Amino acid sequence: MKQSDLEQISAWMDGELPAEQANRVAQLVEQDDDWRAAYEQFRAVEQATDMLAETIVPPEDLPERIIQSVYRRRRIMKALRIGVSVAAAACVLIALWIGGVFSRQGVRQPTAVIPQDTSYVIAKIEKKIDTIFKDVSPEDRFIVQNLTLFKEYPRIEEYRKVAEIVDADTLSALEALEGARRL
């Protein structure tokens, strides 16, 4: 038999065919041996599986246990959500605190006090340096303007030479200039 014929019989047994088709299948089952045989086989399956058709009875207290379980799990989920939120907030605070500590450690403050308007200060100091060094050779002037570098090697001749001609005010102005440039 074709699959479509078997489908007709199956749907007929389930009461899912329109009246006209149902009548046609009923006639075929009555008159045609193949159709009748197929129907009998399906009926046997139905009868066999009827053996499992008894009502499945859940435990009497199941509804109450379901309700308790649902509300208990809901409470747990709620607590978890709150816990996760608190933990996330704590993480953010810790991250901010750590960031703050590192940023404080990471920024080197200039040794001299630098006003907010650094360009103005730089220009002023450079003018002062020009005045001081108007009689100094370009080589010495280069050394002085790179003072920090030469301070790392205080024994070298050039630094000592510069140190002789540069007074304390100038040094402080040069350091301030360097700090201002870094900003």
Place this chain on the structure above:
Amino acid sequence: MGSSGSNFSKSRNNANEKGEYDEDARLMLAFQSGQQEAFKEIVRRNQQRVYSIIFRLVGNHTDSEDLVQEVFLRVFRTAKTYRPMARFSTWLYRIATNVALNAIRARRKGRTISLEMTMSNSDDDVSHPWQVGDKHDRPPESHIYQKELIDRINKALEALPENQRISFILSKYEHLSYREIADILGCSTMAVKSLLTRARCNLRDALKRYLGPDFVKHLPNHRRDKGVKEL
């Protein structure tokens, strides 16, 4: 057909067609609006049917209880987004079958779900409408034979492909219509028709040894689903 104790029947009206909600849908809407008692009522009204479907799919009581709880937990969680577009029962059974199938797949993957594959009261001396085959060929201890047969039927059902099995269980034992089954499975009624036919063919093949010698010789040639073996 079967004599399920379920009060759900094919003749139950779809209230939505009349522009009204079924009782469960109204309870869900009440629950949405904050009435906790409505949820409890939904559980009380539906737990038996959900338990029945899940038990028939997973095959043991311990897992069924856990899974029923899971189903109602999902109902609880998704209540806020529930819209009574389809019948409440269709929505609920879809959740139930999904939960059961997930558990079955997990079991197949090796998770431990104990298999106490017996139906409740299967040892009881109930009269079964067993009429096919020659009764005189059966062993004298008919209750032993019946027990074996029930075991074979369970195994044959378990061996069916998922959708055939769900369709057969929902149609045969929960008395759902093709339309309702199609809604639960998310397929057409024609597909359900085909699934049920193939389920019957597979069950017929799997059980032919138990359905009497006369039954076997009448078997027509037909397509057998891959993986379904004679037990």
